[in-house]
Amino acid sequence: MTSSRPRRIALISVHTSPLAQPGTGDAGGMNVYVWQTARRLARRGIKVEIFTRATSSMDTPAVDAADGIVVRHVAAGPFEGLDKRDLPAQLCAFSAGVLRAEAMQRPGYYDLIHSHYWLSGQVGWLARERWGVPLVHTAHTLAAVKNASLAKGDAAEPRLRVIGEQQVVAQADRLIANTDTERTELITMYDADPARIDVVTPGADLDCYTTGSAAAARAELGLDPDAAVVTFVGRIQPLKAPDVLLAAAAPLIERSREDGRRPVRVLIVGGPSGSGLDRPTALIDLAAELGIADDVTFLPPQPATRLAQVYRASDLVAVPSYSESFGLVAIEAQACGTPVLAADVGGLGVAVADGRSGMLVDGHQIGDWTNALEKMLSDPDQLTRMGIAARAHAEQFSWEHTTDALVAGYGRAMESFARTMSPSTVATPLVRATRRWRRRRSRMTM
Numbered sequence: 001m002t003s004s005r006p007r008r009i010a011l012i013s014v015h016t017s018p019l020a021q022p023g024t025g026d027a028g029g030m031n032v033y034v035w036q037t038a039r040r041l042a043r044r045g046i047k048v049e050i051f052t053r054a055t056s057s058m059d060t061p062a063v064d065a066a067d068g069i070v071v072r073h074v075a076a077g078p079f080e081g082l083d084k085r086d087l088p089a090q091l092c093a094f095s096a097g098v099l100r101a102e103a104m105q106r107p108g109y110y111d112l113i114h115s116h117y118w119l120s121g122q123v124g125w126l127a128r129e130r131w132g133v134p135l136v137h138t139a140h141t142l143a144a145v146k147n148a149s150l151a152k153g154d155a156a157e158p159r160l161r162v163i164g165e166q167q168v169v170a171q172a173d174r175l176i177a178n179t180d181t182e183r184t185e186l187i188t189m190y191d192a193d194p195a196r197i198d199v200v201t202p203g204a205d206l207d208c209y210t211t212g213s214a215a216a217a218r219a220e221l222g223l224d225p226d227a228a229v230v231t232f233v234g235r236i237q238p239l240k241a242p243d244v245l246l247a248a249a250a251p252l253i254e255r256s257r258e259d260g261r262r263p264v265r266v267l268i269v270g271g272p273s274g275s276g277l278d279r280p281t282a283l284i285d286l287a288a289e290l291g292i293a294d295d296v297t298f299l300p301p302q303p304a305t306r307l308a309q310v311y312r313a314s315d316l317v318a319v320p321s322y323s324e325s326f327g328l329v330a331i332e333a334q335a336c337g338t339p340v341l342a343a344d345v346g347g348l349g350v351a352v353a354d355g356r357s358g359m360l361v362d363g364h365q366i367g368d369w370t371n372a373l374e375k376m377l378s379d380p381d382q383l384t385r386m387g388i389a390a391r392a393h394a395e396q397f398s399w400e401h402t403t404d405a406l407v408a409g410y411g412r413a414m415e416s417f418a419r420t421m422s423p424s425t426v427a428t429p430l431v432r433a434t435r436r437w438r439r440r441r442s443r444m445t446m
Contacts, residue, residue: 004411006111008047010102010127011038012120014094015084017052019063019071021301028235028273029328030140033202034116040403042068049110051098051123053090055079072101087119088160095123099130112410116140118161121168128171134417136410137172139165141325142182144189149322149345151238166190174413176200176406178326179347198409201350202326203399208304209311209335211391217313223297227265228377231314233307233329234321235273236283241320241343241364242268243286248320248369250290252377264377266292269299269310311336315383316376319348320364327351331397334358334390339383341372351397357390 011034018035022028038048047068054061054073063071074097077090102109114136115124121137128135143157143165150156169175169190175197177183183199186192218225230249234240246266253264266287272280279285287296302310311317317333319342326347330340334351340358342348354360361372376383 004415005407006046006410006414008049008110009041009410010098010110010113010124011048011050012098012113012115012124012127013050013052013117014091014119014123015053015087015117017055017071017073018050019065021303029202029326030116032328033138033140036203036205036399037403037406038069039066040399041407042066044403044407046407049101051094051101053077053087053094074098074101084119085158088164091119091122095126098123098127102127102131112136112414114138114406114410115168115172118143118165118168121172122164125168125171128173132421134173134413135171136174136176136413137168138176139168139182139186139325140178141323142185142189145185145325145346146239146323151241151322154238154322172196173417174198174409176409178202179350181346181349182325198405198412200402200405200409201347201397202328202331203397203402204328204331204335204394205304206335206395206398209308209332209394211337211387212308212312214312217309220309221299221313223267223313224263224265227263229265229267229314230373230377231267231269231310231317231333232320233269233310233317233333234319236268236270237273239322240270241322242270242283244320244364244366244369245318246283246286246290246292246296247366248373250292251370252374253292253295262377264295266296267299267310267314268296269302269307271301307332308336311338314338316341316358316373318373319343319352320361320369321345321348322364324348324351330358331394335394337387337391339376339386339390341369341376353389353393357386357393 013034016031018031020031022031041048049070049072051072051074054075056079059073061073065071074094076094110133112134113124113127115121116138117140124135143161147156169192175186175192177186177197177199180199183197187194215225223229232242232245236242249266256263287293311333316339319327319330319340321343324346330342330351333340334357340352342352342360344360344362352358352360359372361368
């Protein structure tokens with residue numbers, strides 16, 4: 001009988017490495033998700049091998065990243081100068097590297113494949129056919145959802161991606177959705193089988209992101225101890241809408257200058273990404289145009305321990321995205337006792353307890369965001385109450401809970417795969433060809 005618990009997982013993350021700093025290039029919440037869940041899977045005795053594209057000639061082919069975790073850097077295309085839009089042309093090369101790594105091991109080396117994002121799903125689909133093991137897929141974002149709520153001037157996701165996602169949804173043995181909303185989107189937009197979807201909410205590192213002294217955090221970051229600090233954390237691109245925050249904060253900054261009220265400081269933490277790379281100084285230019293350049297502090301992406309200080313130093317954290325499958329920043333901030341003001345899109349309605357741990361704004365009208373900012377900042381007692389509730393709310397979302405649910409989903413994938421795939425069915429032409437090749441190799445090495 002097939003075990004319902006994998007011994008070793010091939011985790012595929014083509015376009016971004018879990019070792020990369022979130023907030024730079026294409027690295028973001030998915031990096032955090034992959035790394036945090038891999039660590040916890042390994043602690044449960046499940047070995048994890050992560051396949052990601054090499055982006056530097058200095059990348060070691062295989063890195064023992066932690067106990068039970070190997071990160072394999074696969075050469076596929078030029079090391080530098082490629083982003084996600086260029087990577088479909090490199091999937092053949094990447095797939096060859098993944099299959100080659102597996103072919104050097106004994107048969108049955110991997111028990112399951114978990115792919116992250118549609119590019120990885122395409123590779124996982126092929127590997128599933130070659131290895132005869134189940135494929136679990138997490139989309140993280142969906143093109144159809146993003147295209148339905150584009151930021152002004154942002155480019156739509158190409159039809160190539162929509163088709164690629166549809167193929168992966170059809171072929172995966174199980175799909176992992178971050179929220180019930182994403183589950184519904186998979187069903188209605190991609191015709192996914194409801195019986196094959198598991199809803200698994202992401203989490204936060206609750207040992208790293210904790211409450212602490214706001215005064216000490218501000219001193220460390222060099223921020224005015226008396227200012228109202230409103231913070232954005234994330235990749236700087238139209239999808240994440242940091243421009244909405246700047247435009248909304250500008251009237252409050254102007255009023256504080258005129259009547260001598262508590263000054264307002266906007267803190268932007270992150271780097272240009274995606275279509276934001278086309279105009280990397282756009283946000284700096286906007287701050288100047290709005291006349292608030294001296295009231296905005298820009299910081300590069302921060303490692304986790306320092307990012308926790310950023311959250312603690314903030315009166316509130318704003319997440320004005322046009323689309324979010326979940327919103328890890330919202331949970332991390334709340335874990336540090338900081339209320340969140342977020343757009344009521346995607347999974348943010350789950351990540352933020354509206355009226356308790358923060359507020360949700362319907363839409364992206366600048367006036368609505370200005371009013372919401374003013375309402376929250378003008379009531380320090382409410383902010384304090386929300387901060388206390390924020391930590392309690394965040395404690396419902398831990399990576400331990402996420403990993404527990406993933407392991408259960410893996411078990412369901414393995415059990416259904418074993419039930420539905422008879423020996424003759426599992427031995428697809430690709431699998432049979434691989435077995436013949438291995439037998440020949442075995443005879444040649446005897």
